[in-house]
Amino acid sequence: MTAPIFEVKGLTKKFRGLTALSDVTFQVAPGEILGLIGPNGAGKTTLISLISGTLLPTAGEIHFEGRRIDGLPAFKRARLGIGRTFQVMKPFPGLSVLENVTVGALFGATEGQEKKRAKARELARELLEFTGLTRHAEQRADQLGGPDRKRLEFAKALALHPKLLLLDEVMAGLNHVEVDEVVALIRKIRDRKVTILVIEHVMKAIRNLSDRLLVIHHGQQIAQGKVDEVLADQRVVEAYLGKRRQ
Amino acid sequence: MKNLQRAGLALLAVGLAAVPFVASDTLVQFGINALLVATLTQGWNIIGGFTGYPSFGNSVFYGLGTYGTAIAMAQLHLPFGVGLVAGGVLGVAFALLFGIPILRLRGPYFAIATLGLAAVMSAIVATIGFAGKNIGLILPLFRGDTLFYELSLVLLVAATGTVAWLARSRFGAGLVAIREDEDAAQVMGINTTMYKVGALALAAFFSSLAGGIHAYWITFIDPGSAFDPTLNVRMVIMTLFGGPGTIFGPVLGSFVLSAVSEVLASKVSTVASLFYGFVIVLAVVFMPKGLLDLFQGFRHSGFRYFAQNMRRFRL
Ligand SMILES: Nc1ncnc2c1ncn2[C@@H]1O[C@H](COP(=O)(O)OP(=O)(O)OP(=O)(O)O)[C@@H](O)[C@H]1O
Numbered sequence: 001m002t003a004p005i006f007e008v009k010g011l012t013k014k015f016r017g018l019t020a021l022s023d024v025t026f027q028v029a030p031g032e033i034l035g036l037i038g039p040n041g042a043g044k045t046t047l048i049s050l051i052s053g054t055l056l057p058t059a060g061e062i063h064f065e066g067r068r069i070d071g072l073p074a075f076k077r078a079r080l081g082i083g084r085t086f087q088v089m090k091p092f093p094g095l096s097v098l099e100n101v102t103v104g105a106l107f108g109a110t111e112g113q114e115k116k117r118a119k120a121r122e123l124a125r126e127l128l129e130f131t132g133l134t135r136h137a138e139q140r141a142d143q144l145g146g147p148d149r150k151r152l153e154f155a156k157a158l159a160l161h162p163k164l165l166l167l168d169e170v171m172a173g174l175n176h177v178e179v180d181e182v183v184a185l186i187r188k189i190r191d192r193k194v195t196i197l198v199i200e201h202v203m204k205a206i207r208n209l210s211d212r213l214l215v216i217h218h219g220q221q222i223a224q225g226k227v228d229e230v231l232a233d234q235r236v237v238e239a240y241l242g243k244r245r246q
Numbered sequence: 247m248k249n250l251q252r253a254g255l256a257l258l259a260v261g262l263a264a265v266p267f268v269a270s271d272t273l274v275q276f277g278i279n280a281l282l283v284a285t286l287t288q289g290w291n292i293i294g295g296f297t298g299y300p301s302f303g304n305s306v307f308y309g310l311g312t313y314g315t316a317i318a319m320a321q322l323h324l325p326f327g328v329g330l331v332a333g334g335v336l337g338v339a340f341a342l343l344f345g346i347p348i349l350r351l352r353g354p355y356f357a358i359a360t361l362g363l364a365a366v367m368s369a370i371v372a373t374i375g376f377a378g379k380n381i382g383l384i385l386p387l388f389r390g391d392t393l394f395y396e397l398s399l400v401l402l403v404a405a406t407g408t409v410a411w412l413a414r415s416r417f418g419a420g421l422v423a424i425r426e427d428e429d430a431a432q433v434m435g436i437n438t439t440m441y442k443v444g445a446l447a448l449a450a451f452f453s454s455l456a457g458g459i460h461a462y463w464i465t466f467i468d469p470g471s472a473f474d475p476t477l478n479v480r481m482v483i484m485t486l487f488g489g490p491g492t493i494f495g496p497v498l499g500s501f502v503l504s505a506v507s508e509v510l511a512s513k514v515s516t517v518a519s520l521f522y523g524f525v526i527v528l529a530v531v532f533m534p535k536g537l538l539d540l541f542q543g544f545r546h547s548g549f550r551y552f553a554q555n556m557r558r559f560r561l
């Protein structure tokens with residue numbers, strides 16, 4: 001494995017009594033897609049929030065491009081090039097789709113590049129094209145349908161020029177065709193040399209996409225490695241089947 | 247079209263500036279009040295309309311501007327210009343100091359935290375001998391309504407110019423993003439703390455200068471009138487009435503409401519006191535996006551505009 005772009009060591013998060021995440025350790029290589037799976041309430045979203053800085057860890061370290069970032073506020077991590085989507089989507093509801101994405105371009109990782117609104121809007125238009133939202137550009141974000149809202153989450157995160165993209169269940173609630181479209185979109189994003197951490201319950205998609213898998217259960221990291229090996233792991237099967245058959 | 251708009255605005259400004267030279271004294275005095283209230287409303291628009299933080303602390307900025315100017319002039323015998331600066335510095339310093347802890351609270355919690363500030367400040371000032379205790383201060387008399395009028399107009403134009411800049415700048419885009427969704431704004435690289443405090447300081451700047459001008463004009467201040475919470479309520483209503491987050495809505499809203507309440511007050515005073523209550527209810531139900539939106543929407547779809555609003559906001 002080449003030098004990791006991103007590394008987590010002994011990451012732990014406690015919410016008062018509840019340990020949502022306990023001693024999680026992994027690395028991600030540049031350009032890799034790491035799949036993150038686990039049953040409901042396993043701590044997946046918590047992990048993404050710790051990395052993006054919307055939550056602060058109880059213990060552990062996060063390194064990005066050789067730099068320790070776990071003490072930085074969220075906006076600084078965004079400017080370093082860490083983009084995320086939200087499981088509970090967070091568009092800017094009263095703004096147009098184009099304006100939504102323009103904000104990311106104005107404040108993103110390319111310091112000094114897109115500070116002019118016109119320039120940022122240009123970049124935003126490109127991203128709308130890339131994510132297939134061009135015909136909705138002038139529509140208010142809260143009037144978009146479900147799948148288009150997901151695309152908007154992508155476009156907003158991409159407007160930052162992220163080097164690392166954290167995707168939280170971007171396929172939930174989509175039909176087969178839409179899932180395939182999103183899978184294709186994620187591949188296209190990877191082709192832009194973006195490293196991706198993707199949380200997903202849709203097994204077919206995660207199997208297709210991921211270079212490696214990380215499995216979390218009750219906040220514990222129970223398996224990590226090649227996709228097929230991990231999915232055949234006894235503990236992973238138990239964690240999943242135990243949950244699914246209730 | 248753009249040039250036409252600009253020319254119209256310039257003409258309007260010149261027309262407003264000419265008022266003291268052609269109108270009666272009463273009208274000029276009404277004008278000074280209306281311009282200062284419009285400036286306060288525009289200040290509230292920055293923190294409430296653009297940033298989405300419903301502040302009830304803006305009357306404190308106004309009050310500090312009032313007292314800064316009054317103390318400098320009445321106690322230290324400094325000129326008005328120095329007094330204004332002192333008031334502005336006090337107001338902005340307060341915004342920076344208290345903004346940081348209070349702006350951590352969101353939505354209704356923020357509103358409640360700011361709600362008591364005016365009462366507290368009023369009580370504190372009433373114990374300070376240097377500030378005239380609960381009796382207040384008398385400023386040197388200066389008769390010059392024309393000057394006060396023009397000064398108030400300049401301040402309003404400056405506040406509105408600032409808001410126009412917000413509407414197209416990166417800073418303003420950041421504020422709007424915070425209003426729309428603060429969590430999303432953060433992970434898109436916006437330094438939300440700095441932006442919010444910046445917005446509050448801007449609001450404080452214009453509000454405290456308005457207070458300073460008003461103090462010298464009225465020549466007498468006391469804690470109750472300087473830190474008047476109902477003044478803040480008027481800023482909120484006028485902003486909402488005109489169109490929060492727009493450039494001219496708050497100015498339009500405050501001019502219209504100032505004029506209507508002036509007319510009502512001269513007729514029946516009980517009606518005047520009920521007036522704002524009615525305005526709130528009607529505005530919220532029929533035009534939750536303000537007068538400006540009403541005009542645009544009405545041109546577009548006539549009376550159906552009201553029905554559309556009620557459907558859109560599920561009223
Ligand atoms: N802010 C919070 N305060 C308290 N507890 C929390 C908070 N956020 C998450 N939790 C708890 O931490 C645990 C992990 O939650 P998390 O959202 O990370 O799970 P998840 O793996 O993303 O689940 P899902 O698949 O349902 O999205 C859960 O038990 C949850 O209730």
Ligand SMILES: [Mg+2]
Pocket residue numbers: 044045046087168
């Ligand atoms: Mg989750």
